[in-house]
Amino acid sequence: PTIYLRDYTPPAWLVEEVQLTFRLAPETTRVLSRIRFTPNPEATDRTFVLDGEGLTLISARIDGTEVDPTLTEAGLTCDVPDTAFVWEAEVEIAPASNTALEGLYMSNGMYSTQCEAQGFRKITYYPDRPDVMAPFSVRIESDLPVLLSNGNRVASGEGFAEWHDPWPKPAYLFALVAGELVNLPGSFTTRSGREVELNVWVRPGDEDKCDFAMEALKKSMTWDEKVYGREYDLDIFNIVAVDDFNMGAMENKGLNIFNSSAVLANARTATDANFERIEAIIAHEYFHNWTGNRITCRDWFQLCLKEGLTVFRDAQFTADMRSEPVKRISDVLDLRGRQFREDGGPLAHPVRPESFKEINNFYTATVYEKGAEVIGMLKRLVGDEAYAKALDLYFDRHDGQACTIEDWLRVFEDTTGRDLTQFKRWYSQAGTPRVVMTDDWADGTYTVTLKQSLPDTPGQTGKQPQVIPFAIGLLDPSGQEVVPTTLLELTETEQSFTFAGLADRPIPSPLRGFSAPVVLDRQTDAEERAFLLAHDTDPFNKWEAGRQLAKTALIDMIDGGQAPDDRYLDAVRRVVTDESLDPAFRSLCLGLPSEDDLAQSFADSGRTPDPQAIWDGREAMRGALAEVLSGDLGPLYRAHLVTEPYAPSAEQAGKRSLTNILLSLLTRRDGGAAAQGQFADADNLTQQIGALSALLTNGLGSLELASFAEQWSHERLVMDKWFMIQVAHARPADAARVADALTQRPDFAMTNPNRFRSVFGALAMNQAGFHHASGDGYRLMADWLIRLDPVNPQTTARMCSAFQTWRRYDADRQGMIREQLERIAALPGLSRDTAEMVGRILEG
Numbered sequence: 044p045t046i047y048l049r050d051y052t053p054p055a056w057l058v059e060e061v062q063l064t065f066r067l068a069p070e071t072t073r074v075l076s077r078i079r080f081t082p083n084p085e086a087t088d089r090t091f092v093l094d095g096e097g098l099t100l101i102s103a104r105i106d107g108t109e110v111d112p113t114l115t116e117a118g119l120t121c122d123v124p125d126t127a128f129v130w131e132a133e134v135e136i137a138p139a140s141n142t143a144l145e146g147l148y149m150s151n152g153m154y155s156t157q158c159e160a161q162g163f164r165k166i167t168y169y170p171d172r173p174d175v176m177a178p179f180s181v182r183i184e185s186d187l188p189v190l191l192s193n194g195n196r197v198a199s200g201e202g203f204a205e206w207h208d209p210w211p212k213p214a215y216l217f218a219l220v221a222g223e224l225v226n227l228p229g230s231f232t233t234r235s236g237r238e239v240e241l242n243v244w245v246r247p248g249d250e251d252k253c254d255f256a257m258e259a260l261k262k263s264m265t266w267d268e269k270v271y272g273r274e275y276d277l278d279i280f281n282i283v284a285v286d287d288f289n290m291g292a293m294e295n296k297g298l299n300i301f302n303s304s305a306v307l308a309n310a311r312t313a314t315d316a317n318f319e320r321i322e323a324i325i326a327h328e329y330f331h332n333w334t335g336n337r338i339t340c341r342d343w344f345q346l347c348l349k350e351g352l353t354v355f356r357d358a359q360f361t362a363d364m365r366s367e368p369v370k371r372i373s374d375v376l377d378l379r380g381r382q383f384r385e386d387g388g389p390l391a392h393p394v395r396p397e398s399f400k401e402i403n404n405f406y407t408a409t410v411y412e413k414g415a416e417v418i419g420m421l422k423r424l425v426g427d428e429a430y431a432k433a434l435d436l437y438f439d440r441h442d443g444q445a446c447t448i449e450d451w452l453r454v455f456e457d458t459t460g461r462d463l464t465q466f467k468r469w470y471s472q473a474g475t476p477r478v479v480m481t482d483d484w485a486d487g488t489y490t491v492t493l494k495q496s497l498p499d500t501p502g503q504t505g506k507q508p509q510v511i512p513f514a515i516g517l518l519d520p521s522g523q524e525v526v527p528t529t530l531l532e533l534t535e536t537e538q539s540f541t542f543a544g545l546a547d548r549p550i551p552s553p554l555r556g557f558s559a560p561v562v563l564d565r566q567t568d569a570e571e572r573a574f575l576l577a578h579d580t581d582p583f584n585k586w587e588a589g590r591q592l593a594k595t596a597l598i599d600m601i602d603g604g605q606a607p608d609d610r611y612l613d614a615v616r617r618v619v620t621d622e623s624l625d626p627a628f629r630s631l632c633l634g635l636p637s638e639d640d641l642a643q644s645f646a647d648s649g650r651t652p653d654p655q656a657i658w659d660g661r662e663a664m665r666g667a668l669a670e671v672l673s674g675d676l677g678p679l680y681r682a683h684l685v686t687e688p689y690a691p692s693a694e695q696a697g698k699r700s701l702t703n704i705l706l707s708l709l710t711r712r713d714g715g716a717a718a719q720g721q722f723a724d725a726d727n728l729t730q731q732i733g734a735l736s737a738l739l740t741n742g743l744g745s746l747e748l749a750s751f752a753e754q755w756s757h758e759r760l761v762m763d764k765w766f767m768i769q770v771a772h773a774r775p776a777d778a779a780r781v782a783d784a785l786t787q788r789p790d791f792a793m794t795n796p797n798r799f800r801s802v803f804g805a806l807a808m809n810q811a812g813f814h815h816a817s818g819d820g821y822r823l824m825a826d827w828l829i830r831l832d833p834v835n836p837q838t839t840a841r842m843c844s845a846f847q848t849w850r851r852y853d854a855d856r857q858g859m860i861r862e863q864l865e866r867i868a869a870l871p872g873l874s875r876d877t878a879e880m881v882g883r884i885l886e887g
């Protein structure tokens with residue numbers, strides 16, 4: 044069934060307290076619940092319905108008397124008193140057979156849980172909705188040495204442990220972990236003097252990969268106190284690493300559970316990118332303690348309330364810990380790569396969706412990343428001070444509540460007096476706005492005209508203009524900034540803004556800092572872009588100018604058969620050799636727009652992208668870059684090669700990022716000598732993988748690939764990368780075959796989402812390979828989605844998004860993709876998750 048936002052009704056019954064007892068056994072875990080229900084004064088209906096899925100009900104009692112509830116597909120109903128009562132139930136579940144990794148499951152001999160969004164109903168009967176909040180007491184009975192749950196530990200002994208979480212919480216924040224785990228201990232004193240015990244729990248053997256996560260946690264705790272005035276509120280904070288996990292991590296109260304790839308790291312087994320991601324995810328989950336846990340969501344349509352805000356907060360944190368411009372550029376790359384792609388296709392949906400069949404399908408780039416952009420826009424519009432005030436009011440007013448986007452916007456209205464009615468359209472209208480910019484110069488006055496439009500998306504037409512904060516700066520022809528960053532508020536469909544008193548016609552630097560998640564459309568030329576790349580004071584726009592130059596040059600090569608544009612090549616050479624610029628920034632400027640980005644540009648201008656031609660074009664451009672930079676590559680590489688002991692600092696990472704990209708160009712010219720050298724000398728994974736990738740991209744590296752596998756066969760996370768890079772760097776005609784061969788290996792296991800994604804996520808990313816005219820990529824993907832669906836619907840559904848851009852392509856490809864999608868859709872017993880995704884992709 045489809046669930047609609049407009050159908051929300053308050054729960055009939057509230058929960059005053061929950062007591063759970065777990066008697067753990069792999070196939071026969073018993074869960075005893077004792078729940079005190081009380082009528083909700085806000086509701087009129089008193090029907091008693093509990094959610095439950097895949098549970099074997101052993102017994103149920105109300106106020107101590109045995110009852111016989113009516114079991115349904117989705118749970119149970121029962122006659123109940125019309126005043127407060129105590130519900131007790133005993134159910135049996137089988138964690139060892141739970142391969143869906145939702146609810147309570149076993150992975151490598153350890154028990155763990157994943158309840159968001161609706162996994163708790165696979166543990167026991169309960170009103171599994173976020174607006175029912177209660178304090179939980181949990182008793183775990185098991186011989187396993189480590190038994191964890193939410194809140195504070197209140198008792199433990201031979202074969203049991205008891206936990207109490209005093210903070211009322213929805214069931215989706217429940218967690219339990221049991222296993223033979225070891226911990227890295229730590230401690231933190233909050234600014235009001237609370238002593239907090241910290242732990243990072245891992246499987247024996249992974250002890251040497253915990254330090255970084257622990258440090259990141261402490262930094263996050265300090266940062267949230269300093270910047271948002273938020274303190275931690277329990278005596279203990281546990282982090283656990285789990286190998287089989289559907290997503291990155293989960294913010295369960297006091298017991299954050301992480302995909303091991305999002306927590307384990309040391310120099311040998313993790314790359315700089317891993318370290319940065321781990322720091323961000325640790326922060327993200329920790330920040331959820333206030334934005335998500337203390338203040339949660341009324342219903343799942345409000346998911347962006349916690350996710351948009353928490354992504355925004357973790358991005359602020361990363362910008363503070365590392366480089367603000369580099370973080371902004373990376374986030375925009377990611378936004379365009381995943382969210383614009385989603386917004387422009389059949390899966391487009393508003394930041395606050397209005398309906399769903401399976402909520403797990405809405406943990407999307409739109410809800411998370413566009414949700415965070417919306418908060419960034421709000422902050423820009425009201426200013427930093429007003430933002431801080433509004434947040435203080437939000438925490439004050441809503442602590443302990445389950446809230447909506449209306450509540451969120453009201454704190455801004457109440458603190459600033461602004462009417463946010465129009466701004467709210469960002470939450471309800473799907474699609475990426477286009478802003479066409481034109482300009483004019485007369486009598487010392489410069490006029491900017493902005494015109495916005497919002498394309499139709501599935502189920503949404505005739506959209507209203509949004510509030511678009513448009514940051515702009517102006518430079519004079521000598522490159523001096525004559526108007527610093529100024530915020531234009533575009534609220535009409537079309538609006539003009541003037542700048543008077545200028546001596547010369549200025550050169551505009553529009554949409555600075557990417558102040559709104561829009562596509563900017565402006566007729567401009569390579570000269571102006573090269574000028575901005577050289578002179579802009581806004582680092583984002585400086586990079587953006589180079590990116591636009593690259594894109595135009597590439598499209599001209601692919602489409603018009605033109606030679607690589609010298610203006611682009613010269614401009615890049617100037618940036619890359621400019622020692623006053625941050626190496627991380629120079630590295631970003633050397634990157635080319637992705638194949639998918641280029642394909643989208645073709646589609647946006649009404650042309651059919653040819654994946655092979657795009658691949659060829661990027662190859663030719665790399666060749667041209669290598670040639671233009673031929674004299675610089677060696678010296679630059681040597682000058683920036685980090686030889687000091689490894690540190691996962693932003694500073695070293697920036698240099699490694701630059702030298703790795705230089706190395707891949709250098710490899711085109713030196714037959715692999717430098718890359719082989721780096722591979723042999725590397726004492727860290729960033730340089731080792733960087734060298735291996737440089738070799739593979741250039742059709743070399745088979746010896747290195749083999750020695751890498753031998754060296755790392757016992758490190759799952761490192762081997763994930765080994766699987767991944769082979770598919771990622773395979774030539775278009777080979778990609779499906781390489782992926783297929785990898786799935787035949789004994790160490791390929793589809794029950795491990797990381798391993799599955801390392802092959803099939805990489806195949807989807809290898810655009811020319813996935814979309815190869817043979818159709819082999821499509822077939823292989825569908826074969827494996829069909830195999831995975833009965834095992835793990837969530838990961839299957841997520842991977843279906845590989846097909847979401849299908850309507851961009853030619854009739855042959857569309858036909859082949861349709862055939863695969865229909866083959867999946869026709870499967871008997873297909874999961875609700877996958878059925879919804881395939882249905883939306885086919886129909887949209």
Ligand code: ARG
Nearest residue numbers: 159160290292293294403406
């Ligand atoms: N709340 C978690 C986070 O953002 C992610 C949970 C994802 N859940 C899901 N069903 N996909 O940190």
Ligand code: ZN
Nearest residue numbers: 327331350353
């Ligand atoms: Zn989150």
